[in-house]
Amino acid sequence: MTTAHAPVVSIRERYRDAVSDRWPVTVMPQPDELLSSWLHRLAYANGVAPRAFARVLGVNSGMWSAALDLRLPSDVATLLRAHTGIPSDQLSAMTLSSALPKQLLLPLRNSGRRDGSTWLQFCCRCLADDAQPYFRRRWRLASRVSCTKHGCRLRDRCPSCRGHIAVFDQAQLVPQHYCVPCGYDLRRAPIPYLSPATRTLDRCIDNICSLEAIAHSPSGPVLIRRLLRMPSASGYYSTRLLTSLSTAARTHCAERLNLPSEWPVDGAEDGAEDDDEERKARRLLRLIPPPSDRHAWIELLANALGRRRGRPGASEGNEPAIKLPDLLGAYASMSPRPGRRLAQELLGR
Ligand SMILES: [Zn+2]
Ligand SMILES: [Zn+2]
Structure with missing residues (x-):
């Protein structure tokens, strides 16, 4: 019997030396992706459930990934960079630390109230369109109630169990678009109505x-204050801030602010019952700045939001206040369709 065909076994370098420090699967950040969303996808792709992934990163459990959105410690950033190859600037771009007014972020605490805010919203159509469903940074803002891409209203709760997004607490190896408590596929959620x-x-x-x-x-600071006080300006919630309300309750406030019939007729228009549409349009043309003048628009919007129901216009300067529906009508008329149709509707009132 010969040993000529016996397999040759040789000692190779250790596996650990042959491979880099990189985790087996690299997950690329998507446009406007929230850091926590990317972390959950990274964990899942590498076969680790999100709750256990907190231990891999050496951070406390609880809302660990949502906390990292707000502040990414340098040691965690270094570890992520070493194991994924994603550069530091790309990691920090996914956090909420830069160029965002912190006052408008939805708080991480959960009041447990039915009309209370949750920390994160989502668009079911965006999730359904995504090859790998992910959560956007802008969905953390209380000032947002609609999807930029689809125009539909956002959701902040699972339609099946009413639970909030809790992927950080997911102990099973399940993609993040499935509700943690009940397993509902959030991509299938019905789309709530939103007025134009x-x-x-x-x-x-x-x-x-x-x-x-x-x-x-x-x-800017005035506008942020006025946005936060939209619930009381709408006459709906007198003491609560925008950030404390659910997406449905914030939408309700915005709907009430947008109803022209909710506004009193101010002094400038007392004797103007026979004002024709042309005169109204001319007045608006005089007052509305070009879209490129953002500072002027911010001031106008802050003033329009400062007008409370049941009171005359509350412009802070000498300029007469412009009512919110008129301002939005002018804005829509400057926007590409379908906004133009809306402008005609609003200005035609
Ligand atoms: Zn969408
Ligand atoms: Zn659920």
């Missing part, structure tokens, strides 16, 4: 008053 006027208000705040613009505008 409220969608326009949402887009106006998001586009004209970009968050960076708010941070740099003299009227």
Whole structure:
């Protein structure tokens, strides 16, 4: 018997030396992805449930990933960079630390109230469109109630069990678009109704008053205060801030602010019952700045939001206040369709 065909066994370098420190699967961040969302996808792709992944990163349990969105410690950033190859600037771009007004972020605490805020919202159509469903940074803002891409209203609870998004607590190896307590596929959630006027208000705040613009505008702090007080301005919740309310309750406040019939006729229009549409449009044309003048738009929007139900206009300067529906109508008329149709509706009232 010969040994000529016996397999040759040789000692290779140790496995650990042959491979890099990288985890087996690298997950690329998606546009506007929230750090916690990327971390949950990274954990799942590498076969670790999110709750156990907190231990891998050496952070406390609980809402560990949501806390990292707010502040990414340097040792965790270093570990992530070493194991994934994602550079530091890309990691920090996924956090909420830069150029966002912190006052408008939804709080991490959960009041347990049915109309109370949760820490994160989602668009079921976005999740359904995604190859790997992920959560966006802008869904953390209380000033947002609609999806930029689909125009539909956001949700902040599972429609099946009413639970909030709790992927950080997921102990099973399940993708993050399944509700943690009940397993409901959030991509299948029904789409809630949103009026065109409220969608326009949402887009106006998001586009004209970009968050960076708010941070740099003299009227930015006033606008943030007025946004936070929208619940009382709408006459619906007298003592609660925008950030304490559910997406449905915030939408309800915006709907009430947008109803022209909710507004008193101010002094400038007392004798103007026979005002024709042309005169109204001319007045608006005089008062409305071009969309590029963001500081002026922020001031106008802050003033419009400062008008309370049952009171005359509360403009802080000498300029007459513009009612919110008129302002939004003018904004929509400057926007590409389908906003133009809405503008005609609003200005035609
Ligand atoms: Zn969407
Ligand atoms: Zn559920």
